[in-house]
Amino acid sequence: MIIDIHGHLSAPPELYAFRSTLLASRGFQIKGRPTIADARMQEETDAHLALLDGVGTDRQLISPRPYALMHDQKPTRIVDLWVGANNDAIAQACAQAPDRFSGVAGLPQNVEMNWTASLKELERCVVELGFVGCLINPDPAEGLGSPPTMGEEAWYPLYEKMCELDVPALVHPAGCQNEREAYGAHFITEESIAIHSLVNSDVFERFPELKIVIAHGGGSVPYQIGRWRASAVRMGADRDGFDNALRKLYFDTVLYSPESLEYLLRVVGPDRCMFGTELPGFGSYPDTATGRNFDDLKPVIEDIDWLGDEGRQQVFEGNARTVFTRLK
Amino acid sequence: MIIDIHGHLSAPPELYAFRSTLLASRGFQIKGRPTIADARMQEETDAHLALLDGVGTDRQLISPRPYALMHDQKPTRIVDLWVGANNDAIAQACAQAPDRFSGVAGLPQNVEMNWTASLKELERCVVELGFVGCLINPDPAEGLGSPPTMGEEAWYPLYEKMCELDVPALVHPAGCQNEREAYGAHFITEESIAIHSLVNSDVFERFPELKIVIAHGGGSVPYQIGRWRASAVRMGADRDGFDNALRKLYFDTVLYSPESLEYLLRVVGPDRCMFGTELPGFGSYPDTATGRNFDDLKPVIEDIDWLGDEGRQQVFEGNARTVFTRLK
Numbered sequence: 001m002i003i004d005i006h007g008h009l010s011a012p013p014e015l016y017a018f019r020s021t022l023l024a025s026r027g028f029q030i031k032g033r034p035t036i037a038d039a040r041m042q043e044e045t046d047a048h049l050a051l052l053d054g055v056g057t058d059r060q061l062i063s064p065r066p067y068a069l070m071h072d073q074k075p076t077r078i079v080d081l082w083v084g085a086n087n088d089a090i091a092q093a094c095a096q097a098p099d100r101f102s103g104v105a106g107l108p109q110n111v112e113m114n115w116t117a118s119l120k121e122l123e124r125c126v127v128e129l130g131f132v133g134c135l136i137n138p139d140p141a142e143g144l145g146s147p148p149t150m151g152e153e154a155w156y157p158l159y160e161k162m163c164e165l166d167v168p169a170l171v172h173p174a175g176c177q178n179e180r181e182a183y184g185a186h187f188i189t190e191e192s193i194a195i196h197s198l199v200n201s202d203v204f205e206r207f208p209e210l211k212i213v214i215a216h217g218g219g220s221v222p223y224q225i226g227r228w229r230a231s232a233v234r235m236g237a238d239r240d241g242f243d244n245a246l247r248k249l250y251f252d253t254v255l256y257s258p259e260s261l262e263y264l265l266r267v268v269g270p271d272r273c274m275f276g277t278e279l280p281g282f283g284s285y286p287d288t289a290t291g292r293n294f295d296d297l298k299p300v301i302e303d304i305d306w307l308g309d310e311g312r313q314q315v316f317e318g319n320a321r322t323v324f325t326r327l328k
Numbered sequence: 329m330i331i332d333i334h335g336h337l338s339a340p341p342e343l344y345a346f347r348s349t350l351l352a353s354r355g356f357q358i359k360g361r362p363t364i365a366d367a368r369m370q371e372e373t374d375a376h377l378a379l380l381d382g383v384g385t386d387r388q389l390i391s392p393r394p395y396a397l398m399h400d401q402k403p404t405r406i407v408d409l410w411v412g413a414n415n416d417a418i419a420q421a422c423a424q425a426p427d428r429f430s431g432v433a434g435l436p437q438n439v440e441m442n443w444t445a446s447l448k449e450l451e452r453c454v455v456e457l458g459f460v461g462c463l464i465n466p467d468p469a470e471g472l473g474s475p476p477t478m479g480e481e482a483w484y485p486l487y488e489k490m491c492e493l494d495v496p497a498l499v500h501p502a503g504c505q506n507e508r509e510a511y512g513a514h515f516i517t518e519e520s521i522a523i524h525s526l527v528n529s530d531v532f533e534r535f536p537e538l539k540i541v542i543a544h545g546g547g548s549v550p551y552q553i554g555r556w557r558a559s560a561v562r563m564g565a566d567r568d569g570f571d572n573a574l575r576k577l578y579f580d581t582v583l584y585s586p587e588s589l590e591y592l593l594r595v596v597g598p599d600r601c602m603f604g605t606e607l608p609g610f611g612s613y614p615d616t617a618t619g620r621n622f623d624d625l626k627p628v629i630e631d632i633d634w635l636g637d638e639g640r641q642q643v644f645e646g647n648a649r650t651v652f653t654r655l656k
C-alpha cells in the first residue's frame with residue numbers, strides 16, 4: 001500500500017473567495033464559515049483522485065494549502081475563520097473519499113503564540129472530524145519577525161495537546177511576507193531553523209510521545225550535515241551526536257530530484273522517511289529527463305535497489321502507520 | 329597544486345580588541361586603524377601555515393572572519409575602520425607568506441546600500457595591496473531586515489567596480505542578529521536567497537565579466553534542485569532551465585560530509601566547483617569516521633573516482649585560476 005503523507009486540499013474557488021472576503025472585510029459582518037456545495041467539492045475530489053490513481057497512490061493525507069494560511073493577519077478572528085473553513089472543506093473531501101483521503105488539520109496560529117484557538121481547533125478536527133495529524137507553521141510571523149523557535153517553551157501547549165490526542169505534526173511553513181524570499185524558498189529556511197531548534201532542545205525528553213515530521217526532505221539540514229556534525233563535536237558531542245539527534249525526527253520525501261531523494265534516504269535512514277509528494281502541487285510539472293512529472297516519486301523510490309523490500313515498505317507505508325497511529 | 333579559495337585571516341587578539349573598542353566607543357576619539365606588531369602576526373601566520381602544510385594546501389585565499397564583520401552597526405564609520413583593519417592585517421599576513429596567502433577583501437557594507445566606502449576600500453585592496461577578490465555579504469541587515477537581494481539594481485555599483493578591477497567575489501554571509509538563527513545557519517539561508525535572486529535576474533547579461541562564487545556548496549539549493557527545476561518549468565523554462573542558470577555561478581567545496589560533497593560535484597559539475605575548506609574554522613574538529621578533521625577535504629575529493637584527473641585538476645586549481653585571474 002502506498003500512503004502519501006504530504007498532500008493538500010483541492011477545493012473550488014468558493015473557498016478561496018472566502019479568504020478574499022475575510023481580508024477585504026477584516027471579519028466585519030462575517031457571521032461564520034462558508035458552505036461548499038457537495039457537487040462542487042466532488043468535482044475537485046474526483047480530479048484529485050484521478051491524479052493519485054495515475055501515480056498509484058492508495059491514500060493521501062491532506063492539509064490546507066500552507067502558503068495561503070495567513071497566520072500573520074489581524075484580527076486573529078479572520079485567521080480562525082479561515083483555517084476552520086479549510087478544515088471543514090478537508091472533512092468534506094474525506095467524507096467523499098473515505099478510503100483515499102485522511103485529514104491533517106491546519107491550526108489558527110498567531111505571532112503572539114496564543115494557543116487557545118489552535119488547541120480547540122485541533123481537538124475539533126481530531127475528535128469530531130477524525131483527522132489524523134496537524135500542520136505546524138514554525139514561523140507564524142511569515143518572514144517578518146522573530147517568533148520563538150520550535151524548541152522553545154512557547155510551543156509546549158501545542159505539544160501537550162498533540163500528545164494527549166496522539167497526533168503527529170508535519171512541520172510545513174506557510175506564507176512569506178519578506179520580499180527577499182519566495183514562500184517556496186522560505187519553506188526550506190524555516191524547516192532548517194525548526195530542525196536546529198528541536199534537536200538542540202529537550203523537547204523530546206519532555207514530550208517522549210511527540211512525533212514530528214519535517215517536510216521537503218528536511219530543508220537544507222541533510223545536505224549540510226557535515227557542518228552540523230562538526231558543530232556538535234565542537235560543543236562536546238561525539239561524532240554521531242548530530243546524526244543521532246536528527247533521528248528524533250521524521251522526514252518526508254518531497255524532494256523532486258532522484259539524486260537528492262536517495263541522498264536523504266542514505267543520510268537519515270529509510271526508517272525515518274515517509275513517502276510524500278505534495279501532488280498536486282509544486283512538483284506537478286513534466287520532467288523531460290524521466291518522462292514523468294517531478295512529483296511522481298514512487299518509481300524513483302522503487303528504483304533505489306539498496307532500499308530492499310523492507311526499506312521500501314517502511315517508506316511507502318510502515319513509517320506512516322507507526323507515526324500516524326490514528327490512520328485506519 | 330592545491331589552491332584553497334575559502335580561508336579566513338588568523339590574527340592575534342589585538343585585532344579583535346580593536347573591534348571591541350569600536351563597539352564600546354562607537355568610534356568617538358578613534359583616530360585610525362591599529363597596527364599589529366609583525367612578530368605577533370608572524371606567530372599567527374606560522375600556526376596557520378602549519379595547518380595548511382598538514383593537509384597539503386599550497387595556497388589559500390584569506391578574507392576577514394565573516395561572522396564578525398558587523399555590517400549592521402552604526403555609525404558606518406566604525407564599520408569602515410573595522411573592515412579596513414581586517415584588510416590591513418590580511419595584507420600583513422600575505423606579506424609574511426607571499427607564496428602561500430592571497431588576500432580577499434572584506435567590504436564595509438551597510439544596510440543603506442551606500443557603496444562609496446566599499447568601492448574605495450576594494451580599489452585600495454586590489455590596486456595597492458594586491459588582493460585577488462572580495463567577500464560579499466548578501467545580507468548587511470544581518471537577519472533583521474529586508475535589504476535588496478543580489479539580483480537587484482542596488483548591487484550594480486559593486487558589480488561595475490568588480491568588473492573594472494577584474495576581481496571575483498565569494499558570497500559569504502556575515503553575522504546574524506535574529507535570535508531565531510545561528511550565524512552559521514544564516515550563512516546557508518542567505519547563500520540560497522542570493523542564488524535565487526541572481527539566477528532569476530539579468531545581472532550576468534548586464535555584467536558578462538562578473539564572477540560570483542557561492543560559499544558552503546551553495547546553501548540549500550543543490551539539494552533542493554528538483555524543486556527549482558519544477559518551478560522553472562512552471563514559469564516556462566525548459567527542464568534544464570534552472571540547472572543552466574545555476575551554471576552562471578561557481579561554488580566552493582566547504583561541505584563537511586563526503587556524501588554531500590560528491591553530490592554537489594555531480595549536480596553542478598566539477599567545472600563549477602573550487603576547492604575550499606575554511607581551514608582553520610567551522611570544520612576543524614575531528615571526524616572519527618574518517619580519522620581526519622571534517623575540513624580535511626583533499627582526500628575526500630581524491631577518493632571520488634569518477635572525477636578523474638581532469639576533474640580533480642579543475643577543482644583543486646584550474647577553476648580558481650580561471651576565476652581569480654589576479655592570482656599569480
